């Protein structure tokens with residue numbers, strides 16, 4: 296019954312398009328789990344509906360038995376009785392509210408969990424396809440869907456039996472006015488349907504425009520520093536105002552319609568009361584009904600009309616929820632990355648091999664790479680260089696298994712990357728992307744999150760290697776320092792050093808770093824070169840860089856041409872050609888020592904980079 300009453304859009308099974316996402320149907324499953332609670336809430340509603348009629352019965356009895364017959368004892372009994380019943384009604388209402396709250400929480404929890412899983416488990420390219428604000432708004436949609444069971448609409452649906460009971464009682468105590476009540480009920484139901492044009496048309500223009508405002512605000516918030524630095528306030532305010540005014544105009548129009556509907560129903564209800572009293576008075580004078588019946592019918596008529604009026608005002612929330620639900624169902628059905636194979640394999644050597652690899656972004660006019668054949672590793676410092684936009688980051692995302700080749704295959708130590716899940720790969724190949732995001736919280740905890748189970752000593756060693764230990768030691772709370780959201784309170788270079796430490800802690804076979812010396816000062820870059828040179832003696836280190844110093848200590852250089860090709864050679868061969876200098880830059884002493892000594896064994900001991 297409840298399934299029939301609930302909006303069909305919210306419980307309908309979405310077409311799966313043959314996708315295998317474990318999160319598809321997340322919404323339907325959430326509603327299925329909440330269903331027993333909703334069913335029980337509906338059952339509580341039946342006695343609540345009956346108890347809802349008590350005040351009118353009380354009024355009827357007071358007028359007909361107490362006032363006309365001076366029955367004080369009857370009045371005492373009636374008052375005592377109504378208080379008992381009101382107590383029971385209160386208890387029933389709290390039970391129903393609790394069930395509805397739990398149903399709402401169940402839906403919220405399940406859908407949020409599915410959405411979070413679906414977002415984090417999808418391939419990087421699919422993740423990048425939506426801006427951060429779009430993801431954020433999807434999480435807000437969950438609240439709109441939850442609102443269908445915790446909001447007023449379901450309550451109105453549950454109260455519909457009360458309307459029928461009220462009509463039945465009116466039929467008994469005030470039959471002459473029943474036709475007027477039924478007529479008004481029909482008029483109100485028709486108006487409710489008429490006003491629900493948003494639901495019928497399946498469009499919620501206002502909601503869409505509100506989402507546009509949210510998107511613009513979110514972008515402005517993220518770019519606040521850039522806006523301030525470039526003094527872009529005026530154009531940004533214009534951009535926001537345009538979106539805001541669009542929304543306001545639509546909201547104004549919608550609210551105008553709603554207010555007209557509300558005002559009309561208020562006036563109609565007054566007209567209705569006047570008609571009922573008039574017809575009732577005539578009926579009383581003709582002794583067709585009692586004065587008590589006349590007084591009671593006013594209360595009963597309100598009970599009969601209020602669920603219908605409630606449904607009329609609930610349409611808007613329903614329209615929003617239906618739109619949100621459709622969007623969520625579509626997103627949850629989108630494919631995610633493969634699940635873990637479940638087969639435990641020993642960590643392979645870090646030899647990366649690309650065989651006939653081509654890669655093209657969807658809808659891009661030309662491929663970024665075509666029939667690429669390369670080998671890197673299993674140890675050494677492999678430096679990728681090339682002009683902006685040539686495809687360096689794309690190449691390292693392919694090497695890290697974050698992008699899948701359009702054609703060809705990439706192997707690590709003989710295993711095709713395509714067969715592994717992200718969780719499996721991350722232990723073998725760890726990447727540090729160009730943009731580092733640092734989660735807030737105590738430094739030591741955030742560092743440990745990268746590689747659970749590591750001792751404090753191992754964490755400190757990794758920080759020494761990445762160069763983070765020096766600045767952490769200067770902080771009054773040291774490793775216990777609480778950092779704000781997004782690493783607030785740390786410099787960009789400090790965040791990069793922390794992220795590097797996390798990478799070292801994982802002890803992968805391949806370390807991939809996209810422009811790691813960005814934001815680092817001369818000494819820090821020297822330290823990084825020393826560390827990477829040391830690690831590269833035992834592991835495969837792949838670095839994208841524009842730094843000639845970093846290039847100079849490479850084992851091999853890979854030049855991404857931007858025409859789909861990659862050329863490789865030693866620094867002695869490539870540096871003069873690519874950088875216009877005769878020989879590689881002299882390597883700074885510490886870095887040279889590290890490279891020469893196989894990573895300064897003393898330096899590396901216990902630093903989380905041993906095999």
Ligand SMILES: Nc1ncnc2c1ncn2[C@@H]1O[C@H](COP(=O)(O)OP(=O)(O)OP(=O)(O)O)[C@@H](O)[C@H]1O
Nearest residue numbers: 423656659663681682683684685686687688689690
């Ligand atoms: N998600 C994407 N969708 C479509 N095209 C993309 C996407 N990401 C990058 N590109 C395009 O692919 C090409 C290679 O981009 P990539 O980021 O790999 O360059 P890059 O060599 O790392 O550049 P930079 O040195 O500026 O970081 C560029 O032309 C870029 O515009």
